[in-house]
Amino acid sequence: MAEFKMPSLGADMAEGVLLGWLKKPGDAVRKGEIIAEVETDKGVIQVESFAAGTIDRLLVEPGTATPVGAPLAIIREDGGGGAKPAPAKPAVPPSARRPAADQGEKSDRMRRAIAASMEHSKREIPHYYVSETIDMKAAMDWLSEHNAALPVAERLIYGALLLKGVALALRDYPELNASWKDGRAVLFPSIHVGAAIALRPSGLVAPALKNADKQSLSELMLNFKGLVERAKSESLRASELSDATVTVTSLGERGAESAFAVIVPPQSAIVGFGRIIEKPWVVDGHVVARPLVTATLAGDHRVSDAHRGGLFLRAVSRLLRNPAAL
Amino acid sequence: MTPSPAADFLRRMLRIRIFERKAAELYSAGKIRGFLHLYDGQEAIAVGSFRALRPEDAVVANYREHAHAIERGVAPRRVMAELLGKTSGVSRGRGGSMHLFDAATHFYGGFAIVAEGLPVAAGLALARRMTRQPGLVACYFGDGATDEGEFHETMNLAALWNLPLLFLCENNFYAMGTALSRRQARTDIALKAGAYGMPAEAVDGQDVFAVAEATRRAAEAVRRGEGPRFIEFRTYRFRAHSMYDPELYRSREEVEKARVRDPIALLAGRLRRGGTLDDAAYAAMEREVEAEVDEAANFAAGEPVESVEDLLKDVVGGRPS
């Protein structure tokens, strides 16, 4: 019998959180095979077994913080000499091989976490809502002109403009980039915009684009893409998940017309964007067809008021109507 | 019975892979500390290229050099002892993983600031030429080193002075977490050698035979006095840059795709198809190598560490010579 222990994944690591098992009791394990995922300060690290044999027992539940060196599982070793030839073909990626039950369990965990946070938000935070319809013609025109000259990989999506618009407008409305703490509003020193990303089959994360107001559109785009990739491969850093100071949720092209969202504690504002729809719009006294988007703001009424919230949305609108300045 | 060259290659690569797996295990258990840069995926380069070197040659390498030391002829137990910081380690345990030095085999393994070994290699080559000693200098470095000024300066110096120097670039396409394509405007490293008037080629670093053959040809040219030669081995590192990192800079799919060209599996497959290797023979080889590595680890575990009284020993040499 061999103990599979919480590995030391760096000299400064005292404990790690076992995120999930890629094996269950009875499964065979090869030397060097990845059998678990552990979260450290640096991120999620896949951990291999140095023993070969069969998983006898799993000793630690996913989600448990465990000190380095503590046993996590018991492996029944083969009779020593039973080494098999190295596989000529590569091992199947663990993420693809992950049993359905395990995937489901992970998803359940995330659901429970979202539930707890949203329950807390709606119970504690008195939300107010304001909305504003924004003419996106200038933004869309600017975008197609900007993208025309660029290779596909570097093109911007309109979501980047929305994120930047919100980040810039927040500079003038710091009370929306704040938190209600111990009976008073505390302003965040930086603007870290959480971008809500939906995960399959069910789940949602809003990792932070740090200092979004100071990033260029192309940096923002690149970083946003990185967040999406890492969110899908479940390799976001813990800090990315906790550092947002405000959240933006954009329903995208297949979403509803508008989104009235729930604030993510400890933040005090969330901005929702519906899908862009061509609609009649009055310009200079004439009715014309224009791509419009509805922006909504849910604000924490303890920290800010709807009047200021409305002004903030107007500021976002102004910025989006003058995209070259973003 | 002498093993065939191919079986010898396989065994050597397997020995490095299993040696380093043991090192990873000891790191995970907290027995090895500091940085530990593993060679997983690049084994064909050390194994293939060292066949072209002779005892009088000098070898300069960097901080990912366990394989180079072992292939140079340093006993695995002395490398393992070094990783564990023991006095029977190749550098008395003072250097650890990144600083393997062995005077007996002219092995200058551990230059651990990227690219700093290249100028030293040029100096060693200069000394060989000026003193008319036989032998060349084989200088190993990664693609990261080719970002640095010292790479370009040394390429120039070696060509300018016609030094007996073999540049062996192990391009695994990442400098820590930054991909080559995100660091260099032109990613064809072998082409850069051309700028210094040096013959160069890019070689499949996963094919141990290709590595051995290219190195043999280049080394012969250097030995004939034709000046420096450059080989870019294209390879891939399957594990993290150092134990451990979460590999946020590349996707799992990319690593899995690269693993299809695992140098050990490639060679084993080739031997199987040729009928000279079967499962039983492979398993037997693996068992023997595991036993050798276990012996090295057990030996190292039992060795003493250096006395604190010797902390200041060898900061400077003895009396003037």
Add this chain to the structure above:
Amino acid sequence: MKYREAVRAGLREALRSDPRVFLMGEDVGRYGGSYACSLGLLEEFGPERVRDTPLCESTFVGAGIGAALGGLRPIVEVMTVNFSLLALDQIVNIAAALRHMSAGQFGVPLVIRMATGAGRQVAAQHSHSFEGWYAHIPGIKVASPATVADARGMLLAALREPDPTVIFEHALLYPMEGGPLPDGAAVDLRSAAVRREGRDVSLLAFGGSLWKALAAAETLSRDGVEAEVVDLRVLRPLDDATILASVRKTRRAVVVDEGWRSFGLSAEIAARIMERAFHELEAPVARVCGAEAPVPYPKHLEDAALPQPDSIAAAALATIGRSPALAHG
């Protein structure tokens, strides 16, 4: 004989007597050396042994390390200390560390020469004095010859060392006339030298500042103050015995360093005196150092930025409770 001729004499003797020795650096060959120290040596010894390099400080210093490891005795000239910053990794991380890091397997018998110091109106980037930085590093030796005898003798001594030796030649000294060279008397790389005896205060100086300290001692002597002037000569290893013997005699010390005061060589020397001779001191150790600013181009500002005989004398008088004005009054 001039200082630069003494350096050249040392180079010539070394090249003649030891086939392992060669000189390498920027413009050491055809140009004759930036400070004319190697003038004529290319003709005498040929381009293999008087080797012009490309402009790549890090790489030719590294090549010097490699050549030393390969059995040669290279003398690498890094034109000035200012340019040596480009080679610091090679010097600090390899040359100085290799013997210890390889557990005694590989020593680096390399000599690195460089011009140092200010005073020639070459402004901020070409006027550094980093002797203290180098002396900070275990594994190397640091020499600062101030006389023609030492300019030759310390070079020859450095070539006998098993470890890297960095020799600082103050740029103002090259044209200095220093009289005939003494006959082949061996110079060591271990000891400081008392250049003037005195009983009232010790002036501890090296390199270009030695001559300023001697000028200050002359002035002080006219005021009835007898200063002892110690030429530190070797900055690593520092000759504590000579320094402490002088300070125990005079009970007062002034450390002179062209380098910046903060965290510098003068601080180290003052600390050593405090640690080992605290109760014998009559006054706090005084320091006269370079002003804490980049060295400016105009002559009057540059003069003001550097230790001068007047400021050294004033500091010495202060240690005995006298001000310069009173001294002259």
